[in-house]
Amino acid sequence: MSVSLLEIAQLRELEEKYARILGPDVLMQRAGKAAAEYIRELHPETCTVTVICGPGNNGGDGYVCAKILSELGYQVSVVNVGGKTPKTEQAKEALAAWEATGATIYTDPYDTPKAQIVVDALFGIGQTRALVGEYLDAAMWFNERRALHVSLDIPTGLDSQTGNWVGGRAGCRADATITFLSGKPGLYTSIGKDACGEVQVENLGISIPLTKINLTEVKDFKHVCASRTKNTSKADYGRVGVIGGGKGTVGAALIAARSALYMGAGRVYVELVEEKMDLDPSVPELMFRDKLDLSEMDAVVIGCGLGFSEKAKARFIECLQSDAALVIDADALTMVAGDEELLSLVTHRRAHTVITPHNAEAARILGYPLEEITADRLNRALDLSVLTGAVTVLKGAGTIVCQRSSISWINPTGTPALATAGSGDTLSGMIAAMFAQRYELMDCVLSAVYLHGLAAEGCDSGILASDIAPTAAEFLQALRDSYREHFHPLRERTDPVSWED
Template structure:
């Protein structure tokens, strides 16, 4: 993902390399703090928690024989990270913005530790001190007891701040209950976003929805977000990647005998590595790696089907067939003659077809409708994209046929297509992407990826996965066709539908990230160049996995 603040680079100092376990500052920029305040426990680092689940965990800690002081632990953990980031500064000047809730309490704890470590700290608080929650009030009082001052507004004039700490609002913002940030808090957000310095958000950038990644009026654009207890969905989807910068998790070493059962996970390199197909046997042949068929390519949209086919071919399918609807469809793809072109109806008589991809350039003609109906009644594993989704949305009988299938299907809607499937508007989709993807999966009994910033995959059993790869370079025509082809290719090679979906989504985004780094930006990226890079990365990952396995075998 592209960083919101390229002007202030997070530096990998020797201290932070010691502070973070296995930290090599990869492009995902998601770290797990590993120091006395944060150790591995029963909640895995890849788990993602909704606000209600965070609140439940906080409540469960109050029932322990010796309840942990979570605010104190969170503040100390964040202060240690901030101190490390500023280690090269002599007497850093730090601005701390404290809001009226518990996020403000975290900020007061951070301020106290930073002041005790001989930094120059200025705290600004706005709100009614008499209405501050008990823990936050205690943190405020502890700040005052070390002769800390509290200002009511950010000082005017030019200030030589080295960092600003955002503790205005935390995870309490949500669509149903919260009003947009306005007034004095909005002024603070606007002021901070103009600063060309280290901006650290505590738990989540103020103004960003924890569950939905929506912006409530305005949001802090942080260079570093130190989040507590567990990752939140809003950090990774919708506007989250734009606001969070680097993300560091401090899990606060909460030990519970019966923690909440996870149902949302990060889709990252670690998970992708666990899904890779095995290295190819020396005695393999084209029949070893399955057959994929692409149904689409109506008049004016032949290129969509060709890209899906080329994608499936380059990502490892043994054979790829194309059924093009256009009357003027070419008899052969001269740029990729390995693709086998058939009439659309011939695809359904192919033997040993591993996967049928329906939708790239399909159109919504009567012929397209009839072919989609035939596909839904087939025994093929389906990948449904683009106009296949639009036809299902506008024909209740097709939607019913899809939901009643006994063979897996994968749906790949972008927000507008998702809105059509659920008969809602796109804004409603984007306001609650986590719920939307679950609703589609449940309604149609399918695997689903809701594409967009922070794509979300959902399985029929309700498990969801938040993708951590990708960038705006994918916002161009044809990238969805490429993704559909990758999914089909992985299914053909023996991966289960859910495995293929997850690996394809992550690989697709990782290829775009590789191109972003290579070409110094996302502007001008085109779908066809994603294919070759995806092939390169998949081969590299498989080889690296094989090397790791051989290394482990050598130690047994």
Template sequence: MKQEISNLILTPTEMAAADASSAQSGIPSLDLMERAGRAVAASALRHFPGARRFAVLCGPGNNGGDGYVTARALTEAGAKVVVHYLWDVNALKGDAKRALELCPLPPQRLELYEPARGDVVVDALFGAGLAREVPETIVNLIRCVEQRGVPVLAVDLPSGVCGKRGTMLGAAFRASHTVTFMTRKPGHLLLPGRSLCGDIEVFDIGIPHRIIHSVAGQTRENAPDLWRHLIPTPGEETHKYRRGHLAVFSGPAGKTGAARLSATAGLHAGAGLVTVAAPPDAMADNAAHLTAVMLHEVNDMDALREWLETAKLSAFVLGPGFGVGKKARDFVLALDGRPLVLDADGITSFSNHRALLFDAYAGGATQLVLTPHEGEFGRLFPDLADDAELGKVEKAVAAAKLTNAAIVYKGADTVIAAPDGRAFINSNAPPWLATAGSGDVLAGMIGALLAQGVPAFEAAAAGVYLHGEAARRAGPGMTAEDLAKAAGAKLAPLG
């Protein structure tokens, strides 16, 4: 029986290792190239039945070899095809050379290709392995194809997209469809690569799944199968205390809305009890808007310590609307390593005091979840943020190891990372999730899962995914209040 590989994400290096291991196991690598090229041809015929001509652009490596197989298969199907090659076609080696020899069409230099009306470009130039900026010849061709409105079908990944980081290497084709093999690569899910791929088809070319698993690192696409077994399902014996008590810290008067969003989301996301801890001047504001969520006055360190000693509190959210400064730092340190989602102002409060935060949660089980957006990540991890050689996954993993925290590196391509090197890339968030207050809702959802005893990394991953699902249920035009109310509708079925 095949092992499931649908959530695996292989880097280009890992995919190359899978190809090599497959060949060593006795599977002819040319057979894999044949299957890949024919899969691309089938996709081209399926998606572009009205094409007047397919222009197959072939690069100098195995991606180009896939292209020569594609051109042969399209010709056998009766399509009109032209083939253009990059650089010296006589320098091809191995399977790519053999694929060229089997192709019945005489290849022409790439510079001779003139995009015409009715063309479809099959981009087999570089694929996922490109790590340097594309040459000027390709930049000009990409611009010409785009200006003339010629659709592009990409082989493995649109040329110009870094398969490891998802970044654009100078310029890149914008494909309407991409055909990749065995698994997706980080560049298919990270931005801007994801926006350049169009619809992605993953085709199994016959590499044994055991080999794919053997070379795979710890990066996955975030999905319920990875954490659903840890999400508690209420039973007949369940009561509110078994579902955890979440505490959300409020900011001062006039800045209380963000905490209430977190608290409301936490309640809907399954916490048995939720309390907003507020300073005296914010009590009236919060009381006027809270019903099922409880309210407790916490003004200073003495009040916080007393509350921690007397109340059964399971997890905490600090940051939304709280204010930046010493009070935030003191409150975090007073929590003494308890499960905590640190968001927004809470993160920024430690930007010049990083060692205090890192030391407070160093060692032992991971109890801290940090939820920075791009700017907050740069303030807390400036060296990582400025390293152009690192992709978003690598930055998030490095930050997680540095802090012994689960990192939720937010964005349209949110990455969730653990100190042990695991990383999940999230892809289910709809565009309308980018609205004021949505991050506050996410903090509350993760906090609710922490309060129910879900480990920090899985709580973060589940919270991010369910946040996207809540947005889909709320629909376009939603507000953060709508999102908070939709936060828990699918938690029970996932159990």
């Protein structure tokens, strides 16, 4: 199963339930202890630490963590930012326990001695408005330190649901975040991808319910990772058709088509609506047709460099009316925006349909300003699936995959190296290749999105879009090797993925 990501209301419910079962301060004690242990793992040598605490329970976690670190031999300074009385009983008790050690309590972090580790326990999931005053100053102090930056639960200022800054005001930027009970969506998408650094989830000994928002794991598409049956031929791996080729943008279709081949499609055909080509000399395996017979295709990609001609639109309509699995990308998405006839054809499709917009395309289809998409990508992705009936892949940092049934996944792989022309075309071709190989709907989409991102992991410079699929294919190979190792009765189990639940 995927890693569950809980929303605030669900976290609050768990918090209340376990406060009743375990006692009101047990979770805070566990959170503070887990944070101290995590910091010790990150920096086993004892050193100087400053913990900045806010007025709520996040601050309470900070006081507990500070006391345990101090008992472990770290030299800890604690700041009760603004010097106010904490707002909850548990946080008051945690502050009192720190006070009982006789240590100085600072109210301004700028007064503290230099520290090798700084810990942000200002605000967690209870931050309801933009940082101002002493809290904003404290967040700035945190960011300015040349130290290891650790946030408790979430980086202060981050909206745990959307991954944006609360009220648009930037907060803490951590090198590492230890988050309690479960992951939260905002840690894995948008600004959250930068603000959290490494994320460690600590469930505090609580069993976490399954939820409708998940972080994709390899196990979510483990059928794709199983070995292919040996007694097969290219007919078993299907036919992908790529329709593009508007004036001057042939490359996009070629990139999508090549990617489908690399990801294991049996045959890949290209139709160029406005341009003419009979051969791609660098990938002679591709076959070109003036007009594809859609009834012969298992999966079709439409939109990459398609243009907006009448011919293109007519062809799009034929694709929508076909029984092939359809990946709708780029120009085809823009065509759908504001066109009721096309939208209705999308909605009424019987075969699998995936739309792959980036934020701007999503804004066009929904008729929203771009800011409304970026403000809440999870909910906007869901809006798109409800509007179109299709599986939505809302691309970007922390790509969101969602179904109309309201189950969503956030994809954890990918880097800014993917922010390069043609990278979305590659993804479309990869998804279609999975359809052609007849995997289940969500196996197809989740595997392609995950592997596409994985291909760019560790790359902080630039890559060619054409290189993404070959690298993704190598990762898929490694996963299949690992899966085979694991499930082979005569082999030792040394695989890196834990395949069984």
